[in-house]
Amino acid sequence: MASLSLRNICKKYPGGVLAVQDFNLEIKDKEFIILVGPSGCGKSTTLRMVAGLEEISGGELYIGDRLVNDVAPKDRDIAMVFQNYALYPHMTVYDNMAFGLKLRKTPKEEIKRRVEEAARILDIEHLLQRKPAALSGGQRQRVALGRAIVREPKVFLLDEPLSNLDAKLRAQMRTEISKLHLRLGTTFIYVTHDQTEAMTMGTRIVVMKDGIVQQVDTPQHLYDLPCNSFVAGFIGSPQMNFLDAKVLEEDGTFFVEFGSEDTKTRSGVKYKIKLPAEKNKKDCLVPYIDQEVIIGIRPEHVHDEEELLEKFPDGIVEANVEVTELMGAEKYLYTVCEGQNINGRVAPTSTAHPGDVIKITLEPGKIHIFDKKTEKTITN
Amino acid sequence: MSNRLFQGVIHQIKDAIDRTVGVIDENYTVIACSDLGKIGETHEVMFAGAGGNGVSDTFVRGQYTYKMFGTPQRAEYILFVEGNDPQAAKYAAILSISLSNIKFYYDEKYDRGNFIKNVILENILSNDINLKARELRFNSDVARTVFLIRVTSNNDVSVFDIIQNLFPDKNKDFIINISETDIALVKETKPGIESSDLENLAGSIVDTLASEFYYTHAVVGIGSTVESLKELARSFKEAQVALEVGKVFDTEKAIVSYDNLGIARLIYHLPTTLCESFLREVFKRGSIESLDQETLFTIQKFFENNLNVSETSRKLFVHRNTLVYRLEKIKKITGLDLREFDHAIIFKIALMVKKYLRANPIKY
Numbered sequence: 001m002a003s004l005s006l007r008n009i010c011k012k013y014p015g016g017v018l019a020v021q022d023f024n025l026e027i028k029d030k031e032f033i034i035l036v037g038p039s040g041c042g043k044s045t046t047l048r049m050v051a052g053l054e055e056i057s058g059g060e061l062y063i064g065d066r067l068v069n070d071v072a073p074k075d076r077d078i079a080m081v082f083q084n085y086a087l088y089p090h091m092t093v094y095d096n097m098a099f100g101l102k103l104r105k106t107p108k109e110e111i112k113r114r115v116e117e118a119a120r121i122l123d124i125e126h127l128l129q130r131k132p133a134a135l136s137g138g139q140r141q142r143v144a145l146g147r148a149i150v151r152e153p154k155v156f157l158l159d160e161p162l163s164n165l166d167a168k169l170r171a172q173m174r175t176e177i178s179k180l181h182l183r184l185g186t187t188f189i190y191v192t193h194d195q196t197e198a199m200t201m202g203t204r205i206v207v208m209k210d211g212i213v214q215q216v217d218t219p220q221h222l223y224d225l226p227c228n229s230f231v232a233g234f235i236g237s238p239q240m241n242f243l244d245a246k247v248l249e250e251d252g253t254f255f256v257e258f259g260s261e262d263t264k265t266r267s268g269v270k271y272k273i274k275l276p277a278e279k280n281k282k283d284c285l286v287p288y289i290d291q292e293v294i295i296g297i298r299p300e301h302v303h304d305e306e307e308l309l310e311k312f313p314d315g316i317v318e319a320n321v322e323v324t325e326l327m328g329a330e331k332y333l334y335t336v337c338e339g340q341n342i343n344g345r346v347a348p349t350s351t352a353h354p355g356d357v358i359k360i361t362l363e364p365g366k367i368h369i370f371d372k373k374t375e376k377t378i379t380n
Numbered sequence: 381m382s383n384r385l386f387q388g389v390i391h392q393i394k395d396a397i398d399r400t401v402g403v404i405d406e407n408y409t410v411i412a413c414s415d416l417g418k419i420g421e422t423h424e425v426m427f428a429g430a431g432g433n434g435v436s437d438t439f440v441r442g443q444y445t446y447k448m449f450g451t452p453q454r455a456e457y458i459l460f461v462e463g464n465d466p467q468a469a470k471y472a473a474i475l476s477i478s479l480s481n482i483k484f485y486y487d488e489k490y491d492r493g494n495f496i497k498n499v500i501l502e503n504i505l506s507n508d509i510n511l512k513a514r515e516l517r518f519n520s521d522v523a524r525t526v527f528l529i530r531v532t533s534n535n536d537v538s539v540f541d542i543i544q545n546l547f548p549d550k551n552k553d554f555i556i557n558i559s560e561t562d563i564a565l566v567k568e569t570k571p572g573i574e575s576s577d578l579e580n581l582a583g584s585i586v587d588t589l590a591s592e593f594y595y596t597h598a599v600v601g602i603g604s605t606v607e608s609l610k611e612l613a614r615s616f617k618e619a620q621v622a623l624e625v626g627k628v629f630d631t632e633k634a635i636v637s638y639d640n641l642g643i644a645r646l647i648y649h650l651p652t653t654l655c656e657s658f659l660r661e662v663f664k665r666g667s668i669e670s671l672d673q674e675t676l677f678t679i680q681k682f683f684e685n686n687l688n689v690s691e692t693s694r695k696l697f698v699h700r701n702t703l704v705y706r707l708e709k710i711k712k713i714t715g716l717d718l719r720e721f722d723h724a725i726i727f728k729i730a731l732m733v734k735k736y737l738r739a740n741p742i743k744y
Contacts, residue, residue, distance in 0.1 A: 013632045016677055053590055053597055082587035084580060090548040099545070148591070210695065 002064040002154040010058035019045045020211045032188045034202035042211035079148035083160040087132040094128040097146045118149040158190045229370040245295045247288040259338040274314040294370040301366035302344030315362040386412035399462040440464045447472035449480040496554040500616035526603040527565040528619035582635045602637040628739040662730040
């Protein structure tokens with residue numbers, strides 16, 4: 001068990017490509033940290049630097065109190081599980097898990113103890129004498145995890161370990177890995193591009209883009225208080241709606257206005273949404289009066305139910321329904337309002353059909369406002 | 381196969397030596413013996429622990445003299461001769477030389493792995509390939525792909541053994557030591573296999589080496605999938621080219637497929653004199669040398685952002701006008717306006733050519 005400290009970590013490839021810039025993160029002992037971001041954002045590179053598979057171009061990496069920049073990977077006391085795990089096809093599960101230890105010349109008794117302990121933790125004791133061909137996808141994944149567990153590392157590094165599995169198995173393994181983290185009580189660093197995995201598994205999430213950390217926070221905070229429009233858009237499914245709008249001020253009250261005056265292609269309606277008292281943050285909004293901004297609203301804060309339309313009359317707009325998707329417990333509405341897409345997650349009883357023009361309300365208290373140029377959050 | 385070979389030799393010499401002689405394999409099992417009843421018995425003698433110095437070791441345990449033999453790198457077998465006198469040691473020495481030579485020639489002649497090695501390294505005449513394949517009952521018309529695995533970090537783990545364990549089917553997959561750092565894997569694949577599937581397979585090799593075994597860092601070059609034995613040498617060369625090209629242009633990639641080399645493939649095949657004259661033409665009076673690192677980084681970002689000035693300035697955290705000023709400066713120095721597609725493409729190719737010349741890769 002160990003804490004990690006990444007201080008101003010950089011990765012620059014010989015061609016000049018800057019894969020990771022100024023990465024700072026303090027990871028507490030037993031934390032489950034998720035690195036998330038789109039492909040090429042530097043999350044795997046960061047993990048590989050922690051593992052020692054990539055050289056650190058700048059900055060300092062501490063595991064516990066020890067500076068490990070120049071420590072060989074094998075001496076870092078970590079174990080890594082990759083996406084493309086491969087089991088030895090002609091070996092039993094036991095031998096697969098023991099192979100790495102045998103190579104390290106670990107005594108037989110010790111190997112037996114560790115393999116049996118890992119098998120017990122992973123609930124695969126009954127599979128120890130089977131060969132990989134006789135295992136299901138989930139069982140193979142557990143064996144791959146077992147190979148890491150037998151090393152009894154201080155830190156587990158997992159690089160998209162579930163991306164080769166189908167959706168159902170992925171959901172199941174997500175829970176398994178969370179349970180494993182609790183059982184082992186070890187520090188986990190987990191890389192994924194799937195925001196659902198990030199939200200459901202991590203104690204804290206690091207959102208990355210273009211090699212730069214955008215925000216580090218708990219899942220709930222990231223969701224509720226994103227620091228910029230990228231984080232807001234990346235976290236949450238379906239994605240947050242973004243609309244081009246303008247900030248207005250009348251008698252000390254702030255509004256966001258969006259819509260179009262173009263009557264040729266649009267209906268020429270402009271919607272003015274009054275921001276509730278808690279959003280009337282003068283310090284933040286004053287510099288943006290009459291300026292263009294981006295407003296964001298999550299689909300679950302877009303409503304079409306009668307009582308909610310009455311409850312939030314300030315946010316009512318008219319929209320054309322393009323597509324509806326019934327998901328069982330909820331219904332997704334894909335609508336267009338004055339040329340801008342607004343998607344809603346509404347009750348399954350909604351009667352909206354494609355082609356309908358309906359009234360929807362954007363819950364004013366849930367509107368996020370972002371700077372159009374810097375994409376930074378003005379108010380959440 | 382070795383069992384029968386050794387047994388044949390021992391059977392022939394058993395009358396000449398009036399002692400029990402035999403061979404033990406790595407599992408300490410007697411695989412050949414002048415006393416047939418002993419075959420299958422186990423002799424608990426350690427290979428490395430017996431004396432320490434590998435292949436040339438002779439040692440005595442009880443009533444037997446033992447002598448290790450095998451390839452120069454690894455003692456695979458132990459010969460034993462009844463008796464602990466100097467005469468027994470002499471017999472052991474003579475027999476071990478004779479058995480290891482027979483094994484060597486036999487392997488060379490009949491070993492499929494050796495055959496494949498000779499095919500990919502072009503040590504066998506093209507016309508002989510099919511003859512030899514028939515002799516070895518080798519299916520020559522299946523799809524195969526050559527993966528060249530280069531281990532870039534030193535450690536004490538036998539990468540060869542690991543790969544052999546990953547692909548244990550010795551009738552379908554062949555693992556060949558090419559050099560100290562390079563291992564070729566000739567893998568039977570499905571006809572028409574997708575390039576992405578091959579890359580996944582290569583990914584699993586790299587990940588396995590990295591995850592379990594002291595984080596061995598490896599890169600893999602993948603040749604094209606070929607459907608006849610004669611073409612295997614080409615696939616191997618392509619895997620070598622892929623690694624070399626990857627070294628020059630994709631320094632951060634661990635897997636480079638010959639099928640996805642893009643424009644780098646063309647540049648790699650150009651003669652260096654032609655490249656030099658192209659550079660002289662594009663960058664007159666060595667103008668490229670006068671561009672500093674920051675400017676080159678700006679250019680790289682500008683290309684990455686599809687020649688979009690606003691996007692690039694945002695990514696570089698500089699004002700749009702600063703970027704325009706830098707681009708004007710580049711135009712002044714090189715005569716190339718990177719905002720124009722034609723100029724940009726010339727510049728891009730010239731930069732790649734320069735990179736290629738500087739890296740001076742091996743030509744296959």
